[in-house]
Amino acid sequence: MSVFYDVSRFSEYDVYLFREGKHTKLYNHFGAHLMHREGNHGTYFALWAPNAEAVSVRGDFNNYDPNSHHLKKRDDDSGIWEGFIEGVEAGITYKYHIYTKEHNPNPLKADPFAFYAEKAPASASKIWSLNFYKWRDKSWMHSRKKHNSHHAPISVYEVHLGSWKKAEDGSFLTYTQAAHKLSKYLLEMQFTHVELLPITEYPFEGSWGYQVNGYFAPTARYGNPDELMEFVDIMHQAGIGVILDWVPSHFVMDGHGLMNFDGTCLYEHKDPRKGYHPQWGSAIFNYDKDEVRSFLISSAMFWLEKYHIDGIRVDAVSSMLYLDYAREEGDWIPNEFGGNENLGAIKFLKDLNSFVYGAFDDIMMFAEESTAYPMVSAPVDLGGLGFGFKWNMGWMHDTLKYMKNDPVVRKHHHHELTFSFVYMYNENYILPLSHDEVVHMKGSLINKMAGDYNQKFANLRALYAFMTAHPGKKLLFMGCEIAQFSEWNYKQSLDWNVLEYPNHKGVQNLVKELNRLYKEEPSLYKFDTDSHGFEWIDERDYKSNVISFIRKGDKKDEPIIVVCNFSDCLRENYPIGVPKRGVYTEIFNSQSKEFEGWGATNTKPLKTEAKEQHGRTNRLLITLPALGVVFFKKNR
Structure with missing residues (x-):
């Protein structure tokens, strides 16, 4: 096998960007790249090691001989070593031998830009091409912006x-x-x-x-x-x-x-x-x-x-x-x-x-x-x-x-x-x-x-x-x-x-249902990062361990009333001020039987009373389960 030096994947502009901290695609240049040169199949290697005295490639192809395949320094300033080695194909393992001025206790180094490596505890790099996989996610890639938006359910x-x-x-x-x-x-x-x-x-x-x-x-x-x-x-x-x-x-x-x-x-x-x-x-x-x-x-x-x-x-x-x-x-x-x-x-x-x-x-x-x-x-x-x-x-x-x-x-x-x-x-x-x-x-x-x-x-x-x-968007560990x-x-x-x-x-079913509601109710996600999406009902009922608030979307989106009872007391006919008069339905209850909860749900739609509560002119009287969180939504 021969090493050829009259080949490079770096332009002068690439080197300039690299040294300025502005090169964003160094993986196209450094590392090991399968390529053809004048009809010869092989691999181009490039490494950044500005303080090395010499660099050689050791691998399966040369029985890890440190002296048979040396790279050449590109110039006096960039610190780039490179070379094309004929016959080196995908799947071959390799490391770089870094020769230094003083004794180097670890001269064998894996490639910092390798696309693949041996399975640990082995540590050699592997030649690999990333150009052969045929992607089938065109539809997702064209539409993913809406899935990754601040206004999307995440x-x-x-x-x-x-x-x-x-x-x-x-x-x-x-x-x-x-x-x-x-x-x-x-x-x-x-x-x-x-x-x-x-x-x-x-x-x-x-x-x-x-x-x-x-x-x-x-x-x-x-x-x-x-x-x-x-x-x-x-x-x-x-x-x-x-x-x-x-x-x-x-x-x-x-x-x-x-x-x-x-x-x-x-x-x-x-x-x-x-x-x-x-x-x-x-x-x-x-x-x-x-x-x-x-x-x-x-x-x-x-x-x-x-x-x-x-x-x-x-x-x-x-x-x-x-x-x-x-x-x-x-x-x-x-x-x-x-x-x-x-x-x-x-x-x-x-x-x-x-x-x-x-x-x-x-x-x-x-x-x-x-x-x-x-x-x-x-x-x-x-x-x-x-x-x-x-x-x-x-x-x-x-x-x-x-x-x-x-x-x-x-x-x-x-x-x-x-x-x-x-x-x-x-x-x-x-x-x-x-x-x-x-x-x-x-x-x-x-x-x-x-x-x-x-x-x-x-x-x-x-x-x-x-x-x-x-x-806020949500994250839960497996x-x-x-x-x-x-x-x-x-x-x-x-x-x-x-x-x-x-x-x-029951907990698994609850997480599934919460994710479904979060995805389907715009008021729960659309303004996760915008103050338009929230309004307090009452944050001061500390004696009861209860807080209540409204999550809001656009004008066309019906708000969600949220009431959290972190006490171990069932509270019946608990008053909640709501923004509009009408009929409200409980759309979620963390103590529902379907989640192996204790019951105490609001099974029937609730009609507002025209009485002042929490600074609002209409209120609901709800059943608030112990250690429970309930969501309500106004019927259209």
Whole structure:
């Protein structure tokens, strides 16, 4: 086999953009690309290693000989090494041998731009082409803008593919197998989108994908790249959007990865006060470096372009924004103005969202951000970070804290229930009940609920109903919809057997019905991110543990009256002021028998009384079940 150097996938403009931090499609240039050269089949390799003395490609094709296939440095400035190796075809494994000035303890590196890799714990990259899969999701792609809009119903099912369900022999489902089973389940449960915990290649199973090594390669645990494309395709044909959990905040320190890539801290900061994450034992990207920003932005663009991903959830944004995140005094370095903001990371996030939304106006960018950093979901040109949505971690923390309290003392914690309504339109929020709440000895959601066995289920049903009614898009982690008692364990399948028990089946039926209502009632979703969509009826009845409010859509959309009773007392003839006189029907009751509730429903339509209540001239007298949430809608 021969190496040819008179071939390149880089123009001078590509190199310029790369070095300016403005190249958004580096995956078309770096990495391993199957191609023809003067009638010869082979693979073009390109690598960024500016501080290397030499680079060779070692693989199946040369018995991993470090000396037989050297790449050539493109020029004196770019740090790009490249070359075409004849006869190297798809499926062949390879690594780069990085020769450095000083002894390099880890000279063999996986390709940072590889499209595919060996299955862990093996760590070599694999030659693969992404050009052969035939997509069948044209209809979805043409119409997905309406599904991903701020004015659309967005109810996300968060999934770890390795533990949602297992194959009969206990092995992982493949991407394709999972797609067929999961798409049917999502349709049955009325979810609109699925979010995958990170499937970018990672070495350690116990990291759940959050310790990433391959930013352009789907994990081989579940199959090859074409099979992931088929997963997305099947979801799209079923009308389900796909969101990818993505981790640009830190990366794994395994020897074959990005750490000390060319014998120097190429991707990370050299000073551990900026380059090492003490909480996660991982390396932090150097966002001040233009080439690193190009690398990360290209990764996001790659999944959107090549895999038709509908949205990206950016993990741990808070850790990126602040230089002192998870650090003690003296363990961090202030920025040039003496502050704790990571200016390079802020620039990266703004550039990321500007480039991504500039290329795809029909996708979604989500920030997992847990602080009060301003304008996370505001446009960049208005001074924001440019995300489409922000996770409402405050709502999650306060609400779960409230639900843990015994109803007897909840009146003393009423602010935990109502505080989220004060700031609910400061950002474009999504309400998350995610994987982070059911691991690390935190207990499952059902186990967080106060009370005895039956009260726990009633509280959980009320929580899900409250979540559906509260402004903001919705996210629920797998297993929570069946009230699984055990914490999530990534090593095993969900406890699907609990559905043999009525209370668990009742919660599943409730989640299904709430998703249906959320999708079919515009007043519950159309203004999730706009103050036109909400109006209080009464937030002050703390002694009864009751709040009531109205969710509104356009003028043509009938409002939904929501009343939440978080006490353990049945309240009959409870007065509620309503906006219009007429007849109202209960369209949902979390204590309905169909959800294995305790009954106490408003079985007949209710007519308003012309009496003042809550500042309104008409009122309803309703039956308000203990630990229950009810929705009413006016008859036309």
